[in-house]
Amino acid sequence: MLLGNQLLNALRDLGIHRLCIPRKLKCNYYLPQCIAVNLLLGKYVLCLGGFGGNVISRINDLEILSLLSMGALPCDAYLAKPSDCTASLDLLMDIPQKPRFIVDLSLWNEHTDSEKNELIEQVLTSINTIRRYLWDSNLELTSTPSEFLERIGKFARGFRHGVVIRRDKPIIHDNAVMLDPEGDCVLSEQLITRISTFVIGGIVDKERRIKDGTSRLYGLLGLSVPRCRIELRGSVIGVPDRINKIIEIILIALLETGSIEKAIIRMMSKRDRVNRLFYEFQRAAYRLRGEGSTVFVIPRSMINRINWVNASDKEVELVLRKSHIYVIDDEELSKYLLLGMARPGPLTGKYVSKA
Numbered sequence: 001m002l003l004g005n006q007l008l009n010a011l012r013d014l015g016i017h018r019l020c021i022p023r024k025l026k027c028n029y030y031l032p033q034c035i036a037v038n039l040l041l042g043k044y045v046l047c048l049g050g051f052g053g054n055v056i057s058r059i060n061d062l063e064i065l066s067l068l069s070m071g072a073l074p075c076d077a078y079l080a081k082p083s084d085c086t087a088s089l090d091l092l093m094d095i096p097q098k099p100r101f102i103v104d105l106s107l108w109n110e111h112t113d114s115e116k117n118e119l120i121e122q123v124l125t126s127i128n129t130i131r132r133y134l135w136d137s138n139l140e141l142t143s144t145p146s147e148f149l150e151r152i153g154k155f156a157r158g159f160r161h162g163v164v165i166r167r168d169k170p171i172i173h174d175n176a177v178m179l180d181p182e183g184d185c186v187l188s189e190q191l192i193t194r195i196s197t198f199v200i201g202g203i204v205d206k207e208r209r210i211k212d213g214t215s216r217l218y219g220l221l222g223l224s225v226p227r228c229r230i231e232l233r234g235s236v237i238g239v240p241d242r243i244n245k246i247i248e249i250i251l252i253a254l255l256e257t258g259s260i261e262k263a264i265i266r267m268m269s270k271r272d273r274v275n276r277l278f279y280e281f282q283r284a285a286y287r288l289r290g291e292g293s294t295v296f297v298i299p300r301s302m303i304n305r306i307n308w309v310n311a312s313d314k315e316v317e318l319v320l321r322k323s324h325i326y327v328i329d330d331e332e333l334s335k336y337l338l339l340g341m342a343r344p345g346p347l348t349g350k351y352v353s354k355a
Helices: 002-013 031-040 113-131 146-155 189-194 213-221 243-257 260-267 270-284 300-306 313-323 330-338
Strands: 018-021 045-048 051-059 062-067 077-080 100-104 139-142 176-179 197-201 227-229 286-289 294-299 325-328
Touching: 002 031, 002 062, 018 051, 031 051, 031 077, 062 077, 100 113, 100 243, 113 139, 113 146, 113 243, 176 213, 189 243, 197 213, 197 243, 213 227, 243 260, 270 294, 270 300, 270 313, 286 330, 294 300, 294 330, 300 325, 313 325, 325 330
Parallel strands: 018 062, 018 077, 100 139, 100 197, 176 197, 176 227, 294 325
Antiparallel strands: 045 077, 051 062, 286 294
């Protein structure tokens, strides 16, 4: 979105208030951002004149129309393929320099073949994630091996991009953090607004755990920046670990919600939600002593309070089944508490109604 807003400023400076775009230019996110990305990729250029039909969008003082050869409304400018433009206009956009995301690939050779493919997929998805807010140059790949470049060329043949690719180690010019689930600091909203560069390990441990991967990478790169983890209510459980999702969590928190928690919940997969709910339910459940055994129980009224990750009913049912927790009525729990047969778990107090 930052880049899209820069496009609006640049069009305003040129006195363009009606822009016509080809009908085949499809976009599933903020339209000015999409237009700006296509211009920077060189797929289109800005041309003088043109005619339009239906109004697609109105953003501030800009009208965006569908481009028609026999349109009824004259355009101030239109988008066209470079070969189809008779009078092009110079468009000077201020490309956002921050935030900057560095994905370092020093541990590439420690991955299995399928993990390498997964890593390439995550990098390609990260480029599309970056494009929803910024421009490709806000993403930098460092310690990039030849095999990675060969594979990505096969995966995305003919794919245009402006990502910064370096064969050597990252160069940190400004304040930065390395994102590490085992880091000794917690990434906060205040920290996100102050940090310019986020270093992420190009690590995928899909088939087996790469032992101490991020900390080893930190030492290998000779970094001296803070190592920060992304937490959700005091735990990393359920926090997405895909590179593209980590990037999107930061961008959403920084540019949309102002809240890391809201950004994480928005980006959680079914697996993430189930893992986090399993953690919460097990610790919030009451321990009910029976004859020679103890079972876990949850009062029915507590379920919605525990499900703050917005899991579906089926996901909640799955968690209850996997964790062997029984749902009982509140009156039944009260009876067990009076008899001294039930005791709370370590997180029960967080979810007991204060009413």
